[in-house]
Amino acid sequence: MVVQKEKKTINRLKSMYPLRAKVNETYLKSIEAIQAGKPAVWGMLNFYYGDPILKAMDIEVVYPENYGAIAAAMGVARQYLDRADAEGFPTHLCGYSLTTLGYASRMMKELKGQIPPEAPLGGMPKPLFLMSSAAICDARYKWFQALGRYMDVPVWPLEAPIPGIKEFFIEGYYDKMMKLGVKHLRDFVAFVEKMVGKKMDWDRLDKTANLMIEVNRVWHEVNELRKARPCPMHSRDFWSAMPAALFLAGDLEDSLRLYQDMYREVKDRVNNHVGAIPDEKYRMVFAELPPWHSLAFFDKLAERGWNFVIESFGYHPPIPLDLSKVSDPLERITKFSLQFLVGYFEDARKQNVLGGTSAYPYLKYVKEWKCDGALLHPLITCRSASTHLPYVSDMLIEKLNVPSLSIEGDIVDLRLFNPEDALAKAEPFEETMEHYKRMRKQAGFDW
Amino acid sequence: MSDKNKGLNKAREIYLDSSRRAKELKAADKKIIGYPCVYVPVEMLTALDLVPYRTCADMKEPVTEADRALPHSFCPVMRNCLDCALKGKNDFLDGMVAIHSCDPQEKTARIWESYTHYPYFHFIDMPITVRPEALEYFKGQLNDFRKTLEAFTGKKLSADKLEAAIKSHNQQRALVRELYELTKSSPPHVSGTEIVQVVKALTSLPVAEGNNLLTETIGEVKKRAARPEKKSARLLIWSSTLDDTDIMQVFEAKANVVMNESCGGVRAYRGEVKLTADRLEGLADYYLNEITCARTFRQAALGETRKDYGRDLQSRFGYLKGAIKDWKINGVVMLLVRYCDPFAFEIPSLKDYLNSIGVPSTYIEYDYTTGALAPMRTRVEAFIETISQ
Ligand code: SF4
Numbered sequence: 001m002v003v004q005k006e007k008k009t010i011n012r013l014k015s016m017y018p019l020r021a022k023v024n025e026t027y028l029k030s031i032e033a034i035q036a037g038k039p040a041v042w043g044m045l046n047f048y049y050g051d052p053i054l055k056a057m058d059i060e061v062v063y064p065e066n067y068g069a070i071a072a073a074m075g076v077a078r079q080y081l082d083r084a085d086a087e088g089f090p091t092h093l094c095g096y097s098l099t100t101l102g103y104a105s106r107m108m109k110e111l112k113g114q115i116p117p118e119a120p121l122g123g124m125p126k127p128l129f130l131m132s133s134a135a136i137c138d139a140r141y142k143w144f145q146a147l148g149r150y151m152d153v154p155v156w157p158l159e160a161p162i163p164g165i166k167e168f169f170i171e172g173y174y175d176k177m178m179k180l181g182v183k184h185l186r187d188f189v190a191f192v193e194k195m196v197g198k199k200m201d202w203d204r205l206d207k208t209a210n211l212m213i214e215v216n217r218v219w220h221e222v223n224e225l226r227k228a229r230p231c232p233m234h235s236r237d238f239w240s241a242m243p244a245a246l247f248l249a250g251d252l253e254d255s256l257r258l259y260q261d262m263y264r265e266v267k268d269r270v271n272n273h274v275g276a277i278p279d280e281k282y283r284m285v286f287a288e289l290p291p292w293h294s295l296a297f298f299d300k301l302a303e304r305g306w307n308f309v310i311e312s313f314g315y316h317p318p319i320p321l322d323l324s325k326v327s328d329p330l331e332r333i334t335k336f337s338l339q340f341l342v343g344y345f346e347d348a349r350k351q352n353v354l355g356g357t358s359a360y361p362y363l364k365y366v367k368e369w370k371c372d373g374a375l376l377h378p379l380i381t382c383r384s385a386s387t388h389l390p391y392v393s394d395m396l397i398e399k400l401n402v403p404s405l406s407i408e409g410d411i412v413d414l415r416l417f418n419p420e421d422a423l424a425k426a427e428p429f430e431e432t433m434e435h436y437k438r439m440r441k442q443a444g445f446d447w
Numbered sequence: 448m449s450d451k452n453k454g455l456n457k458a459r460e461i462y463l464d465s466s467r468r469a470k471e472l473k474a475a476d477k478k479i480i481g482y483p484c485v486y487v488p489v490e491m492l493t494a495l496d497l498v499p500y501r502t503c504a505d506m507k508e509p510v511t512e513a514d515r516a517l518p519h520s521f522c523p524v525m526r527n528c529l530d531c532a533l534k535g536k537n538d539f540l541d542g543m544v545a546i547h548s549c550d551p552q553e554k555t556a557r558i559w560e561s562y563t564h565y566p567y568f569h570f571i572d573m574p575i576t577v578r579p580e581a582l583e584y585f586k587g588q589l590n591d592f593r594k595t596l597e598a599f600t601g602k603k604l605s606a607d608k609l610e611a612a613i614k615s616h617n618q619q620r621a622l623v624r625e626l627y628e629l630t631k632s633s634p635p636h637v638s639g640t641e642i643v644q645v646v647k648a649l650t651s652l653p654v655a656e657g658n659n660l661l662t663e664t665i666g667e668v669k670k671r672a673a674r675p676e677k678k679s680a681r682l683l684i685w686s687s688t689l690d691d692t693d694i695m696q697v698f699e700a701k702a703n704v705v706m707n708e709s710c711g712g713v714r715a716y717r718g719e720v721k722l723t724a725d726r727l728e729g730l731a732d733y734y735l736n737e738i739t740c741a742r743t744f745r746q747a748a749l750g751e752t753r754k755d756y757g758r759d760l761q762s763r764f765g766y767l768k769g770a771i772k773d774w775k776i777n778g779v780v781m782l783l784v785r786y787c788d789p790f791a792f793e794i795p796s797l798k799d800y801l802n803s804i805g806v807p808s809t810y811i812e813y814d815y816t817t818g819a820l821a822p823m824r825t826r827v828e829a830f831i832e833t834i835s836q
């Protein structure tokens with residue numbers, strides 16, 4: 001008897017599982033270590049500026065932004081949001097920030113510093129200090145400043161220059177950004193030393209910085225392989241694997257090995273024409289933060305032949321840069337962090353796409369990964385991940401004849417994202433994609 | 448009877464048609480440079496004989512065009528500003544200078560530059576801390592700004608010209624403070640609504656004309672017999688921007704607004720640019736350190752191992768205490784524009800601070816549309832009733 005196998009939708013990478021398991025294991029180990037008295041810092045995603053420094057100092061870092069997503073998915077965010085509301089924080093603020101503020105108020109005002117018993121995954125213990133960041137959104141430093149109402153710990157807001165695309169090419173501009181970055185990080189190191197009462201091990205920082213750069217280089221190369229048709233790796237694998245490179249979660253040597261394994265597996269798929277979904281009809285780009293709680297939605301789209309071949313600029317590693325001759329690790333870290341932002345500037349300037357750091361990459365993605373459509377996910381309370389989306393949509397249709405489908409959601413109010421509604425829009429959007437495919441052909445594009 | 452072309456009347460006329468003078472100047476071959484935020488160092492424009500013109504939002508204008516470029520849940524002031532630009536209301540500009548004072552300013556600048564075609568467009572990046580390396584970086588940004596302005600005008604920004612411009616703008620700041628001295632009395636000599644008109648006029652005129660207007664206005668106000676009616680409350684309004692008389696009148700129907708702590712009021716005029724040997728240093732220091740806006744990160748002492756909340760509040764909001772005492776303010780309104788993150792995060796802490804110095808406060812949020820005025824009125828009346836008892 002022939003056993004009817006369930007139709008496969010997304011063909012997940014085998015190498016993703018051990019990588020993801022490492023990330024999860026590291027997280028739980030880190031919580032255990034903190035509970036046993038190891039100092040912890042609350043950090044914001046800072047695009048590499050501060051993380052290698054804390055890692056080299058062997059400090060555990062928890063990211064309330066990520067914890068906000070966990071709290072939302074586990075259904076405990078509501079009580080923290082209500083609390084933040086009662087404390088007088090405007091409800092339109094970033095949902096993750098409100099979750100954290102409500103959480104901090106519960107932990108510090110009600111429980112005298114004890115972790116709330118309902119907090120999932122061991123909760124977030126009181127930090128030694130807060131490492132915020134000026135990158136990407138105002139919430140990142142104002143939110144940690146606001147935590148001062150509940151915790152007597154200092155905040156270090158990491159400066160992160162955001163140049164204009166045109167201005168970046170003014171002579172001497174880059175050097176000035178470097179000067180700011182390096183001096184700032186040097187002072188940050190001194191601050192961290194004071195906070196933990198021990199000196200930086202500079203050799204260790206040197207090694208950490210190199211590993212961070214190498215991990216991200218390999219990770220970049222993995223994603224380059226996704227230009228192949230059919231695309232061998234789906235966005236779901238990207239999102240599962242990215243924390244090890246973006247947050248430096250886990251031991252970096254382990255991560256390097258695991259990303260190399262992933263590279264081999266993806267390459268192998270490319271050589272054998274194995275796609276991430278069985279029948280790739282539409283190659284898609286996704287922007288920006290995924291609906292973490294409804295990822296199964298992508299399986300439904302995969303059944304329709306939608307393969308997500310590239311995604312979320314804000315989570316992608318910087319375009320590789322040879323930093324082997326930069327001897328000062330702080331300089332190397334600064335250059336690497338800046339590269340995340342400015343790596344696309346030369347291209348953007350050439351094409352006169354001035355619409356911002358987060359917008360241009362989508363033009364490149366769609367062109368080089370040969371996408372048929374973009375799925376945009378604007379979020380009510382995360383404006384930084386949404387602001388550029390109308391512009392992106394405009395730019396893609398105008399310059400490349402590639403249409404976008406916009407589906408609204410939110411980071412904490414999960415009811416806002418309606419997968420059924422979204423799926424109902426899929427079919428008519430396929431017709432739109434077909435139409436533009438013809439338009440592209442006529443206009444001489446090669447996909 | 449006061450002269451229609453002088454003082455308060457003139458300010459009202461300019462308020463109602465703020466681009467008229469700029470267009471006249473343009474017809475007389477002057478170059479007009481727009482700027483959306485008071486963090487832009489206008490002294491550098493003045494020194495090069497460029498006319499700085501603040502591209503304000505217009506609350507009465509329904510946003511239609513900006514929808515294609517910005518999402519709905521986004522600072523409505525910047526959406527409105529951009530909308531005006533996309534409708535061609537600023538097409539007379541020769542250029543535009545935007546600055547990274549907050550995230551929406553930065554994001555809007557990119558889109559503005561992409562969708563419009565002024566001969567000149569420059570973006571100034573701005574750090575968030577007041578640390579020495581941040582100040583140094585910001586000075587570098589001003590130096591780059593200088594280079595692009597010089598290239599655009601074909602003129603050198605001479606030290607003498609910059610010094611003269613700094614002096615004129617400092618004089619303007621001093622005159623605005625002098626005008627605010629006239630709100631100390633009870634009833635005040637000049638209303639909050641009139642000051643909104645004056646400040647908006649100042650940002651639409653060359654500095655010398657603005658200074659004349661201020662001198663006339665101060666003289667007129669000091670002499671006039673009819674003062675604004677005395678109301679039961681004296682308010683300070685703390686906001687990102689309060690630049691519309693309709694909003695102000697919601698408050699002034701029931702109270703005297705004696706301090707408008709926003710960039711439509713006193714914020715850009717409280718301090719003074721120091722004439723340092725390196726002129727750009729004085730400018731960088733003033734704009735980064737002296738303007739007290741929520742966008743800049745301050746805490747009691749960065750690098751301490753513990754934070755003291757009381758001192759932290761003092762470092763963030765201490766500048767309000769003197770005004771509250773000297774202007775005998777008995778109520779503070781925290782007027783928040785929806786989706787304005789830098790100010791929104793401050794609300795509970797500012798309330799803590801105001802409680803600590805014993806002044807009642809309330810928080811009102813609105814979306815920068817005329818539709819928001821009616822509910823705002825109800826909130827204001829309730830607050831004033833509470834504090835007047
Ligand atoms: S607004 Fe968005 S990017 Fe900023 S902290 Fe919140 S979730 Fe993160």
Ligand code: SF4
Nearest residue numbers: 522524549551687787
């Ligand atoms: S400070 Fe607030 S109101 Fe002003 S532009 Fe920024 S977000 Fe908008």
